[in-house]
Amino acid sequence: MLFNSLSFVVFLVIVLALYYSKLFNWTNKKRMLLFASYIFYGLWNPPLVILLWISTMVDWIAGNKLTLEENQRKRKLWLLLSMFVNLGFLVFFKYRDFMLDNFTSVVNSYGYGYKAQPMDIILPMGISFYTFQTMSYTIDMYLKRTERAKTFLDFALYVTFFPQLVAGPIVRAQDLISQFYEEKKATINQFIWGLFLLTIGLFMKVVLADTLLSDTADTVFGSKDMLNGLDAWTGTLAFSGQIFFDFAGYSTCAIGISLMLGIILPDNFRYPYAAIGFSDLWRRWHISLSTWLRDYLYIPLGGNKHGIVRMYAALMITMLLGGLWHGAAWTFVIWGALHGIYLVVERMLKTKIHIKIGPYNGIVLALLTYTLVNFTWVFFRAREFSTAKNMIWSMLFMNTDGEKILYSSDIIKVFSVISILFICHWVMRNTSMKEVSLKTPSWILGVVWAIMFFLIAISQGSGEQFIYFQF
DSSP: OOTTSHHHHHHHHHHHHHHTSSSSOHHHHHHHHHHHHHHHHHTTOGGGHHHHHHHHHHHHHHHHHHHHOOOHHHHHHHHHHHHHHHHHHHIIIIIHHHHHHHHHHHHHTTTOOOOOOOOOOOOOTTHHHHHHHHHHHHHHHHTTOSOOOSSHHHHHHHHHOGGGTTTOOOOOHHHHGGGGSSOOOOOHHHHHHHHHHHHHHHIIIIIIIIIIIHHHHHHHHTOOSOBOHHHHHHHHHHHHHHHHHHHHHHHHHHHHHHHHTTOOOOOOOSOGGGOSSHHHHTTTSSHHHHHHHIIIIITTTTTTSSOHHHHHHHHHHHHHHHHHHHOSSHHHHHHHHHHHHHHHHHHHHHHHOOOOOOHHHHHHHHHHHHHHHHHHHHHHHOSSHHHHHHHHHHHTTOOTTOBOOSOHHHHHHHHHHHHHHHHHHHHHTTSOHHHHHHHSOHHHHHHHHHHHHHHHHHHOOSOOOOGGGGO
8 A cells, every 4th residue: 555545545434533533442443454454455465464473473582581581592493593594584475586697607607407386476565674773673682671561562562663664764663563552542733734744645655756847757667778968867767866855755754644643753864965965864864774773783793893894894785785684686786886985985084184164165075975875776776787887977977969958948857956955955955854843833734734735635646655755
């Protein structure tokens, strides 16, 4: 079920009506939310709910054992069981064909005529998100950084909570499970703000990502020809805006829906295209994943406590695996590698060059960061290396006779939207929508809300799924 569908509107109204009715006590309301979450997920493919059940049961049992067991060897075995099941599902469903294709290529390079039999496995929606979320519970239990969930119902709801189940934010157990212990009810202000956030999220997805930018990105990246430099940049900028509005739109919807239930989810984006440098970027982009990778991968690999060489190696490994997390293709690995290289080079430069950031050089550095980010988006979006190579070549203006496939109106539209996006991120980089809203007259917010709602209504069409659902 998609947030940007009429069926979800009906689903949400029913859930809210039951949630705020006086027919149920808090325990039954949680059961209702759990059942609703299974319906929300199962409508894509009902059998795949079984994966959620298995992950939930395995991690609940492992968490209980980790609480009671004192023998370190046995505790490690329970942790390994949790990781084996969760990562096993992830590898089988997401990476099996990728590994098999690469194995086949290596074997055949030695002259063997091996041909693998494709299985046509359906990729479960959001498997990377809920796998990382439930796995963090057992890791934190093993490290004694969190307490065991009080009841199985609380834990099951943590794993499957429908607003953020499919595309995050990836929430830690101590931040969400504890909210289920006592009855939650949104205040009038929380409910209205949550509904406003839901509207903003849908506006970002339906109007900005799907209506204004997606067609241009698809046209450019779908071309097999060497393109004109301006067209290549336009397509890449369109995708950079599309993926931000799409993914940040989902996160904003998730946070808003949860707030309407009186449950708080953490921010996942903080105006990332105004980042000054790549360390700053990853403090602003997909925050729940970047902090997950930091805490469960980068720091265990040594972080910055065991010398410069090991720190750089930990950074590269973390970003390579972060790239692979996004998709089973070498283009995603290259995307992660580029971000790793950017982070390493940035840290090296910071040891030699000390710059005091002001308003003028700050915006120049933010533009430089955003420009370099766009080169990485090419590998994220391109389905084949040949497409990525042609795009990069054209973006560097190394091709003087490239094909021109975009209309002038498309170019103006994309550059206008992206310019406004960058300016908004720069203006908002040290504040938040909530703070700005408190300083804005209510009638202006009402007008903005009405305009967004109207544009969503007239833009609603095919109901494109969110990009990150495939991860």
